[in-house]
Amino acid sequence: MIFLQMFLTYFQIGLFSFGGGYAAMPLIQSLVVDGKGWLTMAEYTDLLTIAEMTPGPIAVNSATFVGQKMAGLPGAIVCTLGCITPSVIIVLILAWAYTKYRNLDVVQSVLGELRPAVVAMIAGAGLTIILMAFFGTSTLSEIPGSPIRFIEMLLFAGSLILLRLKKAGPIQIIFGTAVVGTILYTIVGGI
Amino acid sequence: MEIIENESKQKISLVRLFFEMMKISAFTFGGGFVIIGMMRKKFCDELHWVTDEEVLDMTTIAQSAPGALAVNSAVIFGYRMAGVPGALISTLGTVIPPITIISIVCLIYDAFSTNVIVQTALRVMRAGVGAIIADVTIDLGMNVFKSGNALNIILMFAAFVASWFFKVSAIKIILIFIALGLAMNFLRKKNGGKEAKA
Numbered sequence: 559m560i561f562l563q564m565f566l567t568y569f570q571i572g573l574f575s576f577g578g579g580y581a582a583m584p585l586i587q588s589l590v591v592d593g594k595g596w597l598t599m600a601e602y603t604d605l606l607t608i609a610e611m612t613p614g615p616i617a618v619n620s621a622t623f624v625g626q627k628m629a630g631l632p633g634a635i636v637c638t639l640g641c642i643t644p645s646v647i648i649v650l651i652l653a654w655a656y657t658k659y660r661n662l663d664v665v666q667s668v669l670g671e672l673r674p675a676v677v678a679m680i681a682g683a684g685l686t687i688i689l690m691a692f693f694g695t696s697t698l699s700e701i702p703g704s705p706i707r708f709i710e711m712l713l714f715a716g717s718l719i720l721l722r723l724k725k726a727g728p729i730q731i732i733f734g735t736a737v738v739g740t741i742l743y744t745i746v747g748g749i
Numbered sequence: 750m751e752i753i754e755n756e757s758k759q760k761i762s763l764v765r766l767f768f769e770m771m772k773i774s775a776f777t778f779g780g781g782f783v784i785i786g787m788m789r790k791k792f793c794d795e796l797h798w799v800t801d802e803e804v805l806d807m808t809t810i811a812q813s814a815p816g817a818l819a820v821n822s823a824v825i826f827g828y829r830m831a832g833v834p835g836a837l838i839s840t841l842g843t844v845i846p847p848i849t850i851i852s853i854v855c856l857i858y859d860a861f862s863t864n865v866i867v868q869t870a871l872r873v874m875r876a877g878v879g880a881i882i883a884d885v886t887i888d889l890g891m892n893v894f895k896s897g898n899a900l901n902i903i904l905m906f907a908a909f910v911a912s913w914f915f916k917v918s919a920i921k922i923i924l925i926f927i928a929l930g931l932a933m934n935f936l937r938k939k940n941g942g943k944e945a946k947a
Contacts, residue, residue, distance in 0.1 A: 573816075574815060575816060575817075612850050613846060614846060618848070622847060622852060634848055641817075642820050644816060645820045646836070648814045648815065649814045649821045649836075652810045653810065653824065657756065667930050667933060668930030669930070670930065671904065672805070672923065673805040673806070673809075673901075675809075675908035675926045676808045676809055677805065677889045677892075678908035679908065681882075681886040683782035684883050684886050687878050690875055710876040714879055717876065718884060728790050728881045731880060731881055
């Protein structure tokens with residue numbers, strides 16, 4: 559029965575987490591840590607560190623972490639399935655509706671207004687990451703007191719040139735900056 | 750079974766879709782919008798399976814549903830490219846890397862989280878991730894400027910200020926812009942089509 563409980567708990571997390579990874583965290587804490595007691599507070603803190611250091615959405619990462627701890631790999635798979643099932647169902651319905659109705663006038667005009675907003679949100683996510691890379695913080699008021707990371711600025715400029723002029727692939731860029739940056743920091747000793 | 754012809758009469762390989770999604774997911778450090786940038790580069794720039802406009806529309810839809818942005822965009826991109834099988838395949842491709850990586854990291858957590866090389870690599874990686882998003886933003890932003898639609902350019906900056914400086918949530922911005930779109934549509938209809946293109 560523990561598998562059913564794990565599935566249902568993560569189904570709720572998937573269903574009620576609107577607005578990205580960090581919006582899901584309080585929900586995960588209240589259901590998994592405070593509610594079921596499947597994780598201790600210390601393990602939950604470890605989970606946050608791991609989620610930060612690994613690729614993948616935080617909800618899926620936490621599902622794997624909790625499932626793995628409760629019942630090994632089958633547990634990890636059950637929790638992850640629970641977490642993504644609501645998304646798959648809801649987005650499929652929306653996707654079907656989009657394909658069917660996107661040529662309607664009203665839908666066209668609403669989507670037309672939405673596109674610039676989406677560009678703006680992508681730009682905002684980019685700016686946050688760039689400031690984090692350059693100054694270690696994305697809060698504007700903290701930037702003047704933060705050390706400037708010239709190596710990251712160099713890597714950023716190099717990456718952007720390769721992306722725009724040489725059509726480099728994103729995976730090559732991420733891998734490349736990790737390797738070159740780590741080597742540079744080892745040389746200058748700022749590791 | 751492996752090759753699917755979709756509604757736009759494109760032939761899409763499910764195996765290719767699965768492996769492309771797996772690669773993107775394995776390298777998506779830094780949140781949901783990064784995966785959108787990666788998917789745009791791969792499926793729009795490189796493979797020409799989707800258009801820029803579709804990328805933006807699908808991002809809106811992925812944002813409007815609950816759950817992780819990465820999973821939601823995998824579902825809708827997969828559906829657009831190869832129907833329901835495409836949606837399921839690309840979702841599977843998206844979740845396999847995190848399940849594998851977290852399962853391994855759980856076992857070696859202490860060694861992993863205190864290793865200085867791992868920490869430095871993860872930190873400098875942000876510079877590359879930032880460059881990828883900047884590259885995508887330049888392309889998408891240029892499209893808005895090139896359209897020459899002054900209103901859209903103003904709306905783009907307004908949305909940026911709202912989301913970045915005032916931290917208005919994505920879902921609220923989407924709802925406000927839907928209301929705006931409906932109002933504009935209503936006004937255009939009222940003007941009886943003579944300014945239909947305005």
